[in-house]
């Protein structure tokens with residue numbers, strides 16, 4: 090009988106840990122080759138247990154650090170203002186008590202009211218009333234200022250978090266972006282960057298309320314400590330109920346991330362510039378709307394279930410809290426009637442209890458909602474924990490330019506993450522410095538994958554790629570990518586000005602208009618731009634006001650200009666010419682050949698008229714090199730190249 094198979098995940102772990110497994114998976118043992126095609130650390134599960142929720146509160150600390158980093162001055166101002174606001178209530182209540190006691194004392198004096206002021210007996214009362222007035226003004230002022238500071242601080246925080254998100258996302262691997270799980274996490278993190286702003290106000294509010302509660306409780310302790318305990322105990326069920334429902338809401342939100350992204354996608358697809366043509370022609374609108382509606386309905390049903398349960402249980406638990414408060418109130422009234430408390434005491438105590446109850450309830454509810462928000466913060470911080478795999482070495486080797494030897498692919502194998510099939514395998518070839526190499530092959534042969542490996546958008550799973558004799562991974566990523574300019578077949582169409590669409594090729598030289606013009610001339614984009622009313626400052630694309638849309642071929646000419654703008658040592662055109670007419674493509678490649686003199690270049694095209702301009706042609710099939718040579722040699726060999734060439738040529742006869 091065969092031995093029982095390990096579950097795939099254990100088998101993977103065993104392979105990773107066993108030296109034999111690593112040796113077997115690694116043709117070059119000196120270099121750690123990632124054998125695990127999974128992208129990022131596993132996506133976090135929604136934490137539903139009480140302990141997990143409590144642990145999530147730990148996120149508040151890095152959150153506050155983030156706030157502090159966003160603006161230390163505003164944070165200090167916010168804290169000071171909250172402190173002022175926190176002590177105002179006890180001061181106001183105590184002053185009110187003093188006023189009442191003073192009024193009663195004055196009334197019991199054997200003096201006529203007209204003499205109260207002259208005799209100085211009313212001085213204390215006047216001072217207390219003035220103090221109460223001052224406190225009211227102070228409370229109002231501090232409240233308004235705190236509101237202002239909170240708003241400013243929130244804005245700073247949103248800005249800082251969004252920038253950190255963008256910065257961090259920029260460090261991540263291409264494979265990470267292609268992972269749907271990652272997109273879910275990014276979406277959750279993005280929501281947190283702008284959606285958690287109430288949390289800041291809540292945390293500060295909680296701190297303020299805690300100080301107020303402490304001062305009120307200290308005052309009340311003097312009268313009867315048990316009453317505070319009673320009010321507190323009566324509030325606990327409501328608190329636990331809130332915490333429970335908050336966690337359920339979060340779990341629902343969490344589990345629906347993918348559907349939410351789908352909703353966004355459907356909404357966009359149904360009404361965007363990019364898709365409007367097809368949606369109209371194919372009459373897709375009802376299909377998209379129905380799908381949107383069905384998804385939204387299921388969201389609504391789940392939300393309604395939780396909202397109903399929350400309303401029912403919340404009402405019950407709050408009634409318990411109210412009962413506790415009125416029991417305490419009854420005791421205070423009785424004690425006053427029995428003469429154990431003065432009227433001033435009664436006012437102070439009833440006022441304090443009323444506030445204390447409201448505050449405690451607020452704190453407990455706020456705490457559970459803070460815990461819920463802290464759960465959401467988990468999404469933000471877990472995003473920051475994703476680390477890239479394709480990184481620069483600790484001490485990179487300087488990349489000497491111009492290149493001397495070029496690239497060597499040595500038995501390279503690569504499989505896309507999550508894919509069982511190899512995109513390229515056993516791939517060996519050289520790209521000599523200064524030569525122009527064409528890659529040909531049928532769809533899916535691995536041409537684009539080679540380019541991605543060369544620019545280190547991915548690292549090989551097997552074998553290695555060297556540049557001038559050293560592994561690509563020995564160079565700093567910025568140096569390597571700085572030396573390479575690639576225009577992909579699915580190049581980006583930036584809704585920016587014509588000049589910026591070209592300048593993105595070497596963004597540091599954006600202000601160098603001469604360079605932009607030269608690049609446009611070289612790529613044949615110049616005549617296209619000359620037609621625009623605003624020339625190089627013309628907004629391109631339909632997303633923004635006054636933007637002009639371009640034809641596919643015109644977009645391509647703009648994109649190709651980026652390659653010239655980049656002015657890199659290694660120039661790669663990966664089929665960005667498919668929409669050009671035959672003459673334009675011929676001209677583009679002719680110029681490409683001339684302008685890449687002395688540079689190393691790769692061009693990928695399905696048109697043999699262009700391919701034949703290359704110094705050498707590599708015929709790929711199934712991720713391997715099937716043949717190589719000049720156009721003439723390959724034709725003479727009569728293999729796949731000759732066959733494909735004939736096929737195309739016969740189409741023109």
Ligand SMILES: Nc1ncnc2c1ncn2[C@@H]1O[C@H](COP(=O)(O)OP(=O)(O)OP(=O)(O)O)[C@@H](O)[C@H]1O
Nearest residue numbers: 267505508512530531532533534535536537538539
């Ligand atoms: N991001 C990806 N994730 C998973 N598999 C991919 C990815 N990109 C490409 N592949 C697969 O890798 C193989 C090689 O693709 P590649 O894009 O390199 O082919 P190509 O020769 O450039 O094709 P084409 O002529 O159609 O552009 C294909 O089987 C493709 O399905």
